[in-house]
Amino acid sequence: MTQNLSASEPGLVASPEWVDELLLSGPDNEVCLCSDEPVDRGTLRRLVSRRQSTLVAAGLRAGGTLxxxxxxxxxYVANLLAGWRIGAQVILLDHRLTSFEVDAALNRLAPQVVVAAERTRGGALRAFADVDESVxxxxxxPATTPHAVIQLSSGSTGPSKVIGRxxxxxxxxxxxxxxxxxxxxxxxxxxxLASMVHVLGLVGALLYGLHAxxxxxxxxxxxxxxxxxAxxxxxxxxxVLGVPFHIGLMTSVTDPPALPQLRRMTTGGELVPATTAEAFVDRYRVPLGNMWGMTEVGVIATDLFGSHRPALRPAPGLEVVEHDGELLIGRPESPYVGLSDPTRWADGWLHTRxxxxxxxxxxxVTVLGRLDSQISVGGLKVDLTEVEATVTALPEVAEAVVLYDDMITAYVRLVPPATAATVQSVLxxxxxxxxxxxxxxxxxxLPRTTxxxxxxxxxxxxxxxAREVTE
Structure with missing residues (x-):
């Protein structure tokens, strides 16, 4: 797969031809997207061209920021591809962020054009919305780096990082x-099911699907x-492509119909407890594929047939090594924008933590959990990932997070009529x-990221x- 990646302006975003050649090419009548109505490639190209004209009229140029x-x-799809087609750098903000969070991100990232939803039709559970946007x-x-896309990390363990690709x-x-x-x-x-603002849905679904x-x-x-x-x-x-939360939605269907079309479900985002995986496979009789990735790199390793769980095979072309118990990814340049932190990237290696x-x-490769899950209690080593997996495996527990907060602390959602005392007794x-x-x-x-x-x-x-105590 070779394309012309010469910059639109020196040192800035790549030439836009890659969008047409890699993502939008194909027969006009080939259906590529489906929600309420099917959308073929000819229609998608026309929609992208219209958005491109609107963005140019708003002042967006090659090397600009959207x-x-x-x-x-x-x-979302049409504006994203139109921005890249112009040769601009596109900043992705999750629509579920609060106005306070969005204002902070805009002040931090300083785009030249903002496209937002002016009116959205459909309920909160709608997967693909009908949107009138404002430009x-x-x-x-303008862009100060050559990145085509800027994303914010999910923030599951702390403040979001600015990541460019x-x-x-x-x-x-x-x-x-x-x-x-x-x-x-x-x-x-x-x-x-995966969010297209984040890497699994963006590349694993949208970009790969359009290309392939x-x-x-x-x-x-x-x-x-x-x-x-669907x-x-x-x-x-x-x-089905989603995150472990979506496994729960599917296993909640008590008597699913026969679905010969279903080949597998693939999830990323966090480790899937063995009991959860077993419940899914038992219910649907198809593989539950596993994928490990990061916003900084995209897909790193997979086990799409569920045959090596919990181990995964590195994706072609990536080098994954273990150093002092941490998994490192070979990457020639830092993916971080405005950050030079040697604990995250140094000497061609990305520290996954x-x-x-x-x-x-x-x-x-076997991912054992976050590196900070390794603690010492009275001189004895404790892996909080193991503790959390044990808590989550209990039939009385719907979901759990275990942290070290002065002491080993579990945050749990229970299955009625279970209580904390009964769970502690079983543990x-x-x-x-x-x-x-x-x-x-x-x-x-339990709180979840977007x-x-x-x-x-x-x-x-x-x-x-604390809120639940006061309420």
Whole structure:
């Protein structure tokens, strides 16, 4: 996969031809996107061209900066591709952020044009919205880096980082997807549940799907029945792409219909407890694929057939090594914008801050959890990932996060009529005394990021627990 990546202006964003050649090419009548109505490539090209004219009229030029704050929609897809087609740097802001968070991001990133939802039709559970957008010139600045896209990290463990990826980075990741065994192929479908503002939905669904001729379909509603309806809507093979939260939606359907179209579900974002994976496979009789990735790199390793769980095979072209218990990724340049932190990237290696190990014989990688999950209690080593997995595996526990906060602390959502006392009693038979949570907060719902990950920032969890006490 070779394309012309010469910059539109010296040192700035890549030439826009890659959009037409890699993403928009194909027969006019080939359907590429489906929600309420199918959209073929000819229609998509026309929509992108119209948005391109509107953005140029608002002052966007090659080397300029465009911020998108849109829900999953044709408006999002068309404006994203139009911005890249102009040769601009596109900043992706999750539409679920608060106005305070958006204002802070805009002040921090200073785009020249902002596209936001002026009116959105449909309910809160709608997966692909009908949007009227507003296009507003903004007192920002041109791109100062060659990145085609700017994203904010999910913020599950702390403040978001600003991450940039070039058109070359995106193209290389698309190429990795084409060489991974088990990905959907031309003529098949992806049922898109993952957010397109973040890397799994952006590249793993939208960009790869447009490039490979895989039809993208969004369910009418992000609910168990809605997902199954999207699978059943056509006879072609379908892969469901989402995060572990979506596994729960699908397994909540007590008597699912036969779905010969369903080939697999693939999830990324966080580790899937073994009990959760077993429940899904038992219910649907298809593989639950696993994917590990980062905003900084995209897909890193996969096990799309569920045959190596919890181990994964590095994606083609990526080098993954273990150093002092941490997994490192070979990357020639830092992905961070405005940040030179040698603890995150140094000497060609990206520090994932994930604990893990590599098998020298098979090359398989096992992610063990966040590196900061390794603590010492009374001189004894405790892996909080192990403690959390044990808590989550209990039938009395719907979901849990375990942190070290002066002591081992569990934040849990329970299955009625369970109580903290009953959970502690059961855990006493399953964990050594020094591993047991000394404090347990029972919440009606655990905080999640906009991508559906459980939040692991102690300050956020403490505030959530305090609110429930006062209420």
């Amino acid at each position: 911020a998108l704050r849109l829900p999953p929609s044709m408006a 507003t010139p903004w007192p920002g600045r 070039t058109a070359g980075d995106l193209m290389a990741e698309i190429d990795r997807y084409t060489r991974i065994d088990g990905v959907p192929l031309r003529g098949e479908r992806i049922i898109v 001729g895989v039809r993208l379909r969004w369910p009418e509603r992000v609910a168990g029945g809605g997902i199954l309806d 699978v059943a809507a056509e006879t072609t093979p379908a892969t 994930d604990a893990g190990r590599t098998d020298p014989d098979t090359g398989l 006493a038979d399953r964990l050594a005394g020094y591993k047991l949570p000394r404090r347990m907060h029972v919440l009606d719902a 991508t559906g990950k459980l939040v692991r920032d102690g300050s956020v969890l403490r505030r959530a627990a």
